[in-house]
Amino acid sequence: MATESGYDREAVRAVLDRARSEGRSALTAPEGKALAEAYGIPIPGEALATSADEAVSLAVELGLPVVAKIVSPEILHKTDAGGVEVGLSSAEEVKAAYQRIVDNARAYDPKATIEGVQVQQMVGGGQEVLIGATTDPTFGKVVVFGLGGVLVEVLKDVSFRLAPVSAEEARAQIGDIKAAEVLTGVRGSEPVDTDRLADVITRLSDLVTDFPEISEADLNPVFASGSGSVAADLRFVLDFDPAQPPKRFTTEEILASMNRIFKPRSIAVIGASNEQGKIGNSVMRNIVDGGYAGQVYPINPKADEVYGRTSYSTIADAPDGIDVAIFTIPAKFVPAALEEAGRRGVAGAILIPSGFAETGEQDLQDEVLAIARRHGVRLLGPNIYGYYYTPEHLSATFCTPYDVAGGTALTSQSGGIGMAILGYSRSTSTGVSAIVGVGNKADIDEDDLLTFFGQDDNTNAIAMHLEDLKDGRAFVQAAREVVPRKPVVVLKAGRTSAGARAAGSHTGALAGDDKVYDDILRQAGVVRAPGLNELLEYGRALPVLPTPAGENVVIITGAGGSGVLLSDAVVDNGLSLMEIPPDLDESFRAFIPPFGAAGNPVDITGGEPPSTYEKTIRLGLEDPRVHALILGYWHTIVTPPMVFAELVADVVGQARAAGIDKPVVASLSGDTEVEAASAHLFKHGVVAYPYTTEKPVQVLGAKYRWARSAGLL
C-alpha cells in the first residue's frame, strides 16, 4: 500500500521480514524488483517463468528481445553461474536459453533452490550508469553514483553522498563526477534527463534510510537517457544486526557541558605536583601563569600546598564549584579518582595520561567511560596535551601558556600535531580562541567541539586535525549547523591507504575510504585542508579575511611574472578572474604606463611609484563590481616593501572605514624586507606572504569555498 510519500513501506517490510525469517542476507531478483516497485525505482518489465514454455509466452508478452536470468536465493553472482543470457530475440532462443540456464545453475551449485528464470525486457541505449548504497562504518548510509562500463571502473570516477539525499543534492552528486559532461550529450548523443536520474538516487537513498537493514544496494547498470532511467539489474544485501552508532547528546546537553568545561568556575588538578618535570607540575604552573582567573585546586594527598595553592587529599575535600577536573595521574589511578570527581559533579574530566586504548588498554578506557556516563561527566581524551581557551586565559596543558587571543579554534587528534599548532600559532602570532587535544576520543568528539565553537562568540573559524570520526553523521549534522555562520576547516589524516594503515597502528582508528570522506565533508560545507601547513594557514587567515560578496576576482600586480603565476593559482583554486568591463579597464589604464597591461591581471609594471599601487588598489576596492583583490608586489627602490605594506594597509583601512570590506590577499616578491612587510599587512587584515604566489590565492580560495558552502554567494 503506497503511503503519502508514494512509497509502499509495507511491501518492503514484508519482503525483508520474509528474508529475515529465512535467515537470508540477500534478496532474490523478484524480491529486489518488489523493493524497486515499492519505492518507484523504474525497472524493465519482467516476470518469473517456471518452465521453458512459460518463458516463451512471457517473452512475447513483454516484447522481444529479452534477457533471461536464473532465480535462486543461493546464487548471487548469476553471471558466474552461467545464469544470464541476453539478446534473446526469438521464441526458439528463449526456449533453449531457459534450459541452458537451469542446467548451468544445477551444475554450479547442485544444492541451490531454483525458483525459475526471470524473463526481462532488454533495455539499453542511453548512458550506462550505476547507482548504489552502502553502510559506511563512519557515516552510515551513503549513496554512490558513477558511470558504468570498464573505463570508469578503471578511473574510479564516482561520487558519494550521505543518505537520504534531496533531489537537489542528487543532481549535485551527478554533476560531481569528472565525466559528468558525458551526460549532457556530447558528439550529438541525446542528453540524459538528469532530473529523472536524480530521482532514482533519491528514491534509493530513501529506501536504505527507511530500512537500515538494507546494508548494500546496487542498481547496475541503470540505463539513463532523455526519456528516463531504468535499473536493469538490482542487488540487495541485508544485515539485521548492524553496528550501533555511539551515544548521541542533544545540542542542549552538549552546550551545558561544554560551557562549563571551557568557562569553568574553578578547576581541580588531580595529581598536581611541586616536582619540576612532572606533568602535574607543568599543568598547575601553566594554568596559574597563564592567567586563569578562577580558583585552581591542587589534589595531591602528599602535599600541603602546590605552586602556592592549598592542596587537597582528594577532590572530595576541595571547595564547591569545580567544573573541570584535570587528570595528571597514571592511567590505572584514573577510575577511582574519576568516581570521586563524578560525585563532586564536575562537568568535564580532562584525561591527559596515556596508557588507554592507544596502548591496548581498551578495557580500562571503557571502564573510565562507564564511570563518566554514570555521573554525567564528559571526558576529554585520554592521551592528550590538554586544552587552551584564551578568552578565559585558560592554559590547561603540560605544554606552555598561549595568550594571543583571536578568532581561531584549533583541535587535533594527535599530540604532535597539537604541538605544531602551538608553535606555528606562536611564530605567526595567530589569534586563537582555543587549542584542544582530543586524543583517543573516548567521549568528546569533534561534533561536540563543533557544536560549542559554532555558538561561541569568541570563535570565528574552526580548524580540526582528525584521523577518524567516531560518528560521522553527528559530525556532518554539527557542521551543517555551523558552516552557515563560520568556516570549518578539516585536515583528514590517513587520506591514502598508507596513511590509513599508519592511522590504524596509531589509534586503532579505521580510516575510511577517502573519497567518501571527501565528498561527504564537502556536502557538509567543510573546507578540506590538503595538509598540515594549509590547516594552520587557513586557521590563521580565514578569520582575517572578510567574506567576498561575489565571484569577481581582480589581480593587480607590479610584476608581470607574478601575475602569470597568480593567474595559474586562481584557476587551481577554483576562483574566477573577472572579465573587466571596458569602462573599468579604461579607469585602470588611466593609472598605469602605456606598456602596462590592463585586463586582468592589471599589470602596473615594475618601476611604478607608490601612487600607482595606491590608485589602482583603491579603484579595485571602490568599484562595486570587483569582489576580491589579489596583489602582486615587486620589490623596487621606487616602492620599497614597507612603503607598499603601509600604503595597502592604509587604503584597505580607509575602505573598511567607509564600509567597503572586501578580501585582499598579497604575494610579495623581493629581498628579505618583504617578510616584515607581509607581517605588517597580515596585522592589518591583508593576508600576505613573501616568496609565494600560491599561498595567498589558496587561502582566498578556501574563503570562497566556505562562502559558497555557507550560501553567502
Next chain:
Amino acid sequence: MATESGYDREAVRAVLDRARSEGRSALTAPEGKALAEAYGIPIPGEALATSADEAVSLAVELGLPVVAKIVSPEILHKTDAGGVEVGLSSAEEVKAAYQRIVDNARAYDPKATIEGVQVQQMVGGGQEVLIGATTDPTFGKVVVFGLGGVLVEVLKDVSFRLAPVSAEEARAQIGDIKAAEVLTGVRGSEPVDTDRLADVITRLSDLVTDFPEISEADLNPVFASGSGSVAADLRFVLDFDPAQPPKRFTTEEILASMNRIFKPRSIAVIGASNEQGKIGNSVMRNIVDGGYAGQVYPINPKADEVYGRTSYSTIADAPDGIDVAIFTIPAKFVPAALEEAGRRGVAGAILIPSGFAETGEQDLQDEVLAIARRHGVRLLGPNIYGYYYTPEHLSATFCTPYDVAGGTALTSQSGGIGMAILGYSRSTSTGVSAIVGVGNKADIDEDDLLTFFGQDDNTNAIAMHLEDLKDGRAFVQAAREVVPRKPVVVLKAGRTSAGARAAGSHTGALAGDDKVYDDILRQAGVVRAPGLNELLEYGRALPVLPTPAGENVVIITGAGGSGVLLSDAVVDNGLSLMEIPPDLDESFRAFIPPFGAAGNPVDITGGEPPSTYEKTIRLGLEDPRVHALILGYWHTIVTPPMVFAELVADVVGQARAAGIDKPVVASLSGDTEVEAASAHLFKHGVVAYPYTTEKPVQVLGAKYRWARSAGLL
C-alpha cells in the same frame, strides 16, 4: 622502394610532391593510405571505386561488411558531408551507398572534385585508440596517444611525446594515460598487444620527422587488440612553409661564450653613474662591493671616475680583456653602444634596460639582436635585473649583492620572480652558484644556461622559472644531457588558460598547452615544480640531499599523528614505504616501547629520550635495505628540539663519515624552538622543516623523481 629502415621514403616524397604541386594542404584517403603503407602502419584492406559496380566487386573481394567513404581533395570532414557509410553487408547495400555518398558530396560542395568512393574492410573489436602527430610551436613534431571514444574525449586523457619516439618511449607513452589499465584486459577482455601498438606510434613519429611538411596526422580510430593494431582512418595536413626554429649554436660555441660571461676577465658597465638611485650606479656598486676580483670599467662620457674607478667615454677607449658589457642605458641608446662593444670583442652583452619587445618595441629588439649576431656577441635580456655568479663573487645586478655560495643555479624569466629568488635565498641561507634573469630572451635562452650549468662544477642543481621556451627542442636536448648529472627543476608559469593569457599580456609569449609541456618535460627528465615556493624549496634542498640508492623509504616518528600525515605525503609524492622485513622489524622493536608500533612508520611514541631517536635512526641508516629516512619529531621535555637536531646531525654525520650517504628529511612538530632546530638540521645536510609534514616529503619526492629520470635507481 623500401629503404634499409623498411620505410619507402620515395613513395611518400612522390605523394607530397604531387600535393605541393597542386597547392593542396591535405591528402586524400588513398594518398594517406600510401603514406601508411610506405611506413608500415597497418591499415584495413581498401581500394578506390569509381562506379557503383566497381564498389560492389571490390567489397566482395575485400570481404563484407565494408565501409564506404567519399574521396575528394576538397572534402576533409567526410562525415559532415554525408560521405561515410558503415556496416554495408550486402552487394545491394554497397551499391545504394555508393550513389548516396556521391549525391551527398555533390550537394555538400558542388565544386568539389569527386575522385570516387573508397571501399574499406570494416574493422572493429579490440580497443579504440587514437594516435596523432602535430607540430607544436614550442617543441616541433610531437605525437599524441589516447583512448578513443566519447568518455576519453571528455576526460582528455592523452599523452604526448617529442617525435621521433623509440619503441621504449612509445610504450611509456601508452602507459602514461590514466586509463592505461583498460589496455591490459580488464573484466576478461583481451589484453592489447602494446608492443605492436607502440610500433604504430613509432612509425608515425618517424614519418612526421622525416617529412616535416606533414604538419598534422590523425590515425583515429586505431583498433588495438591482442593480434595487432589497425588504423581505420587516416588524416594528414600539410604545411610546406613551416616556421623556422631559432638559430642554434653548438655546445662548444655555447660554452665558449658562457664561460667568458660567467667568468669574465673584466667588465664594462655602460652607463655607470655616480648618481644614487640610478641603475648604472647600483650595478657599479654591487659589482665592486660584491667582491668581483677582475677589472670593472665604468663607461660614461660625462664622468672621470665612477665609484672610485676611472671612467671611459666609450668602450672603445677602455683597456683590453673585456668579456662582458653590462648595459644600464636607455633602450634607444643600446644599438650604437652594442655596436662598439661588439667591435671590442665582448662575449656577452647584459641588457638590463626595458623598452624592447615587452613594451611593443620588437623592431628595436630585432635590431639589437642583428648587431649582436654580426659581432658574435651573446645577449642576456633585455629587460632583466642582471645576474649573479657566486664562485666569481659577481653580482652584476641593480639589486643587492649575494654571497652565500653553494650548488644551486636559479634562473627566472621575470624580474619579480628573480627578486623572490634573491629574498628567499637570503632568508634561508640557500647556497647559490648563480641567479640569472633572462627577461625577453632575445638571444640567450634556458638551453644555453642549462648547457653551461650542466658542465659547471660549481653547480649541483638547476632551478628555472619560465613562461615559455623559444626553442623547446633545444631545451629538451640540453636537459637530456644534463639530467643524468644533476637535477633540473622547472616552474612553468602559464600552466592554466588564465595563466597563459596573463603570460601573453606580459611578454608576448605563447604559452603552450600545459599537457604538452608536462609530458615532454617529464620525458626529458625535468622535475616540475608546481609553484614558486616549490621551485625555491627544491632549488635549496636538492643539492643538500644525497641521491637515494633505492626505493625503500622508512618513516621514524615520535608522533603517531605525524606518522599518518607523513604516510599520506609519501603516497602523494610517489614514494614507497618499505615493507619492513621481519628481522629489521624485530631490531626496531628492541628500541621502542611495547605499545609503540614497528612496521612502517616506526612509531617510537612521544615520551622517548634522545637515545631512542638515536638508536632507531642509526639502525635505519646502517641497514643497507633502507634507502631513505623520513623523521617525525615531536617536541617533548625529554627530547627538546635542539637536542633532537644535534643528535640527528651527529648520527647522520657519523654515517656519512662511514660512507653511508642516504637522504634524510625531517618534519618537526613543536613550539617555536623547532625553527632553530630545523635550520641546524638543514645546515648539517638533513632537509628539515617546522610545522609541516608535507614539505620534507615533497622535497624527497623531487629528489627521487630526478634520480629515476637520471637512471640512478
